[in-house]
Amino acid sequence: MDFDIFIQILAAAIAAGTPFVYAALGELVTEKSGVLNLGVEGMMLVGAISGFIAMAKTGSLIVAILCGMSAGALMAFIFAVLTLTLMANQVASGLALTIFGVGLSAFLGLKYTSIALPGVPEIHIPFLSDIPVLGRLFFSYDILIYSSLILFAAISWFLYKTKAGLILRGIGEAPKSAHALGYNVIGIRYLAVLFGGAMAGLGGVYLSVAYTPMWVEGMVAGRGWVALALVVFATWRPARVMAGAYLFGGITIAQFHIQGFGIEIPAQLLSMLPYIATIIVLVFISRDQNTIRLNSPASLGQTYHPNNQ
Amino acid sequence: MAITRKHFLSGLIILACVAGLSLSASAAEKLKVGFVYISPIGDAGWTYQHDLGRREMEKNLGDKVETKYIESVPEGPEAERVIRDLAKSGYDLIFTTSFGYMNPTLKVAKMFPRKHFEHSTGYKTSKNVGTYMCRFYEGRYLTGIIAGKMTKSNVLGYVAAFPIPEVIRGINAFTLGARSVNPDVKVKVIWVNSWFDPGKEREASEALITQGADVITHHTDSTAPTLTAEEKGVYAIAYHSDMSKYGPHAHLTAATHVYGDFYTKTAQAVLDNTWKPEQVWSGIKEGSIELAPINPVVPKDVVALVDSTTKGIADGSIHPFQGPIRDQSGKVVVEAGKSLSDKELLGMNYYVEGVLGNIPK
Numbered sequence: 001m002d003f004d005i006f007i008q009i010l011a012a013a014i015a016a017g018t019p020f021v022y023a024a025l026g027e028l029v030t031e032k033s034g035v036l037n038l039g040v041e042g043m044m045l046v047g048a049i050s051g052f053i054a055m056a057k058t059g060s061l062i063v064a065i066l067c068g069m070s071a072g073a074l075m076a077f078i079f080a081v082l083t084l085t086l087m088a089n090q091v092a093s094g095l096a097l098t099i100f101g102v103g104l105s106a107f108l109g110l111k112y113t114s115i116a117l118p119g120v121p122e123i124h125i126p127f128l129s130d131i132p133v134l135g136r137l138f139f140s141y142d143i144l145i146y147s148s149l150i151l152f153a154a155i156s157w158f159l160y161k162t163k164a165g166l167i168l169r170g171i172g173e174a175p176k177s178a179h180a181l182g183y184n185v186i187g188i189r190y191l192a193v194l195f196g197g198a199m200a201g202l203g204g205v206y207l208s209v210a211y212t213p214m215w216v217e218g219m220v221a222g223r224g225w226v227a228l229a230l231v232v233f234a235t236w237r238p239a240r241v242m243a244g245a246y247l248f249g250g251i252t253i254a255q256f257h258i259q260g261f262g263i264e265i266p267a268q269l270l271s272m273l274p275y276i277a278t279i280i281v282l283v284f285i286s287r288d289q290n291t292i293r294l295n296s297p298a299s300l301g302q303t304y305h306p307n308n309q
Numbered sequence: 310m311a312i313t314r315k316h317f318l319s320g321l322i323i324l325a326c327v328a329g330l331s332l333s334a335s336a337a338e339k340l341k342v343g344f345v346y347i348s349p350i351g352d353a354g355w356t357y358q359h360d361l362g363r364r365e366m367e368k369n370l371g372d373k374v375e376t377k378y379i380e381s382v383p384e385g386p387e388a389e390r391v392i393r394d395l396a397k398s399g400y401d402l403i404f405t406t407s408f409g410y411m412n413p414t415l416k417v418a419k420m421f422p423r424k425h426f427e428h429s430t431g432y433k434t435s436k437n438v439g440t441y442m443c444r445f446y447e448g449r450y451l452t453g454i455i456a457g458k459m460t461k462s463n464v465l466g467y468v469a470a471f472p473i474p475e476v477i478r479g480i481n482a483f484t485l486g487a488r489s490v491n492p493d494v495k496v497k498v499i500w501v502n503s504w505f506d507p508g509k510e511r512e513a514s515e516a517l518i519t520q521g522a523d524v525i526t527h528h529t530d531s532t533a534p535t536l537t538a539e540e541k542g543v544y545a546i547a548y549h550s551d552m553s554k555y556g557p558h559a560h561l562t563a564a565t566h567v568y569g570d571f572y573t574k575t576a577q578a579v580l581d582n583t584w585k586p587e588q589v590w591s592g593i594k595e596g597s598i599e600l601a602p603i604n605p606v607v608p609k610d611v612v613a614l615v616d617s618t619t620k621g622i623a624d625g626s627i628h629p630f631q632g633p634i635r636d637q638s639g640k641v642v643v644e645a646g647k648s649l650s651d652k653e654l655l656g657m658n659y660y661v662e663g664v665l666g667n668i669p670k
Contacts (some may be wrong), residue, residue, distance in 0.1 A: 009516075012516075259516075
């Protein structure tokens, strides 16, 4: 294979993996606080259409990003009220949130089907973008891809280098102890869930405003579920989430290239590849109880109420 | 069961009365025409073209007709309900515009023998169900000529949905058109296994461009291939509708299908009581296939060649599947002086010479 094509595939994989990066990092923070929100797909869809409408109305990317993030956070807020205040079951509420999001986004988007948006230009950095191989690989993306990298660094730093991050993780591990120490478990979980929603919304905005600048019903097409799987795939580590997201993007892109090169593998089989990869990795990490126990938040998915212990 | 039959019988009696009444008063009555669409109308794509046809019919026939459409009707039981409701509420002519409406249409038509039904892209007819389809491949052949002339890399990219004869026919016609003006052209095909998935269509287009294709076309429904071509600075040939506003520089033209004439004629026939169920397969000659305005970057002589080929297809002197045609192995599948019959076209299951890769099984 031509080296240049290889670089192009890598660059395309980064772009294809970016929606996963946003949604999965957000979900990671939520899960680190001990809450399992299965509504990622729905939050991404509502974020996508809200960002799209804002972009179509104002033409401003910043407004689109803010609208998409707020819409995602609003969806997450519904989930938080249900599960944290009203103590509903997290799995059922999360699934309901997704179904709600699919319908709501289709309804909001009725008048916006196939409106043309200008898209988000790639940033051209003088000199750096012109370096033959590295320029294409590192300095040829749009602003939303760079900001996902910055968010990754910020989240890693927050979770593992700050006291606030430690408290968040502590709440995910042992909410009772955190409560006994005087931390507001429910309040902090609210913030984590809202953050996860905003990130999922941003992932949706990336899809509808930058990646394929258009709105169609259900355009997130299962990426929210993949993001959920990625968090487990990565055993709740931000760096592995990034690796997993790009690997996933890479397999998606590679399967089209394999077809283009005329290699004889049924297209249907190739379409399954990313999902098979997730299942295989899940099997491998589940075999080793220690990895799970070390990284998985101990109270994940359990309802918690301070007065009820 | 008994209740259903009773309802059905009383329904029939009422229907007969209504039909009798309407016959006596038909001169002053408007013809009510219903349309069933698979997706939202939007502003480009399969359903949009059908809706353009509906609007043109309304314009042509004025107050002789009254139309109604129902969007986003999923194929299957839901479709049957929608078609039945239309028939029940007095729609005398109903167009159902997706392949999967075939059996629901036939079923409802049996219940309403005095109503007229037209089903698009199907192959089953009955006493009151006709079918209609366009010769999409004629448009493909013309766009192939433009692509063959505009490519510098001699690699054309084709984003395809599902390996069924209709799609394969389009790929072959496009390839034959391109190779009629540029024998070195190769066509790369990527299957995305979806009629409508902008993300996948974008990724497939990007892969084709990376692998050297400098003109992209597609047999999928979204505008993503045109958008991607615009972004990457290559050319695109759209399908269904003019998509030039999604890629003003990339968009060379689009192979579109036009239904205004057909809808007008059919409604007029029903008004005149001359309607018969037919299997209509119409193309350039009947005005059912057109190209969207050609981008000014296409040289004048190429536009002239497209025009003369269009005329040739219309008067029958040119057939896109005119022999000699070879398949991928170089074997002659259509001998010189012959062209493929409609039946052979409808069952096409091989690639012609110049298409790379194999048809997924």
